[in-house]
Amino acid sequence: MKQIRFEKFGPPSQVAKCVTVDAVGEPSAWEVVVDIEAFPINPADLATLAGRYGSLPKLPAAIGMEAVGRVARCGEAVKDLQVGDRVMVTANNNWAQQRKVPAAAVHKLPADGDLHQFALMKVNPATALLLLEHDGQLKPKDWLIQNAPLSSVGRCIMQIARVQGLRTINVVRRPESIDHVKRFGGDVAVVDGPQLEQRVREAIKNQPLRLGLDAVAGTSTSRLAACLSEGSTIVNYGMLSGEECSVGGDQLIFRGIRLEGFWLSKRLNRMTLPQRTALYDAISEMIARKTLQFEVDSSFAMDEIAAALARAEEPGRSGKVIVSVAGQSA
Incomplete structure (x- = not known):
């Protein structure tokens, strides 16, 4: 063969x-x-x-x-x-x-x-679903923020979040990417750069923002941290920038921001067979209903x-x- x-x-x-x-x-x-x-x-x-x-x-x-x-x-x-x-x-x-x-x-x-x-369905949607279920802290109508929303995982995050009733803020590098974000179900798209925090807060009218999903690392991690509410979490799952995550001590110490890592292989290895079955049943159902498409x-x-x-x-x-x-x- x-x-x-x-x-x-x-x-x-x-x-x-x-x-x-x-x-x-x-x-x-x-x-x-x-x-x-x-x-x-x-x-x-x-x-x-x-x-x-x-x-x-x-x-x-x-x-x-x-x-x-x-x-x-x-x-x-x-x-x-x-x-x-x-x-x-x-x-x-x-x-x-x-x-x-x-x-x-x-x-x-x-x-x-x-x-x-x-x-x-094995890798990207599983990563997205497990990231969104992080610590069970998000409930319908809650906001989360992510960078790289037009990556494969980012697109899954937008689609699955919509199914779950969550709302996404999507940080893009170029204004022309905003329409693409909306096509995949993103609620808000903002252009990265200086004063990102201000643009995010204006977009969601200062509502709480408890979870940041970081696929880029480097200084992008720090900009996501500045957008989050105190005591919130950033989960890093990629290094598209090729750099290490950068978060200032003021964010970690004084604002209580937590930075965690996520690797799908390690997470799947810790799951029981019934847990993995439930995970992929949920994903295959979304694919069958065409609420999740690649x-x-x-x-x-x-x-x-x-x-x-x-x-x-x-x-x-x-x-x-x-x-x-x-x-x-x-």
Whole structure:
């Protein structure tokens, strides 16, 4: 069968190769074999190939955080899944024609629905939903503020917040991004820069602002902190600026602002199977109802992985790059 593998870290489009490997074999009692239909290219995959991710594999290695497919074979002890069920694989190393994994490492999906939408549900919407549920401190009509609202996670945050009755303030870099924010359900968009705090307070009429979601880090973290009410929390989940978070001691000491980090992989590992099931049930339901949707930029075949990765690295895309696997010969 075909699998994407890499033997060294480097430019993703140069180091990832589509190779032929041994078939996965028959499942044990509690395992399933999944025919992969499609997988997206995630920033974490690009960072792993480049050697810049928080957890790196021993080389040579397989790769792939996300994938969706159909159950091809079930172990004799597996009762909750049947051949033909569409599933999302929650394990990693999914860029392959087939995966053999524990039955607990797949999540059953609705029988119908958009394949590409389901392929994108493991990472970004889960990150968004867990960020919004941070400490259970937000209630309907509460405000939160985020930067990078037009990133993949940022778009999910706006859409899920609207479903939950929350209101979002979205900090953009350019005025022309404001209309795009509104298209994804953002309530307020403000341009970043000096006096951001004043513009935010005017926009929400000095209402409490208890949560800041930071994908950028650097000095952007400090500007978000200045917008928050006393005793509030910033959760940092990305470093798009390439810099460390910067928050002044006056914000932390005198205003009681808390700065926390969030890494989805670590959070998922701490969750029980029923908790993960509930998380992805909620996400798949929103996708099925089309209250949560993802933009797809382009689709490639598996043996076009170099071109797919090159496209995924290009700036200015409005959607995700998908690799279609179904129908390709081994």
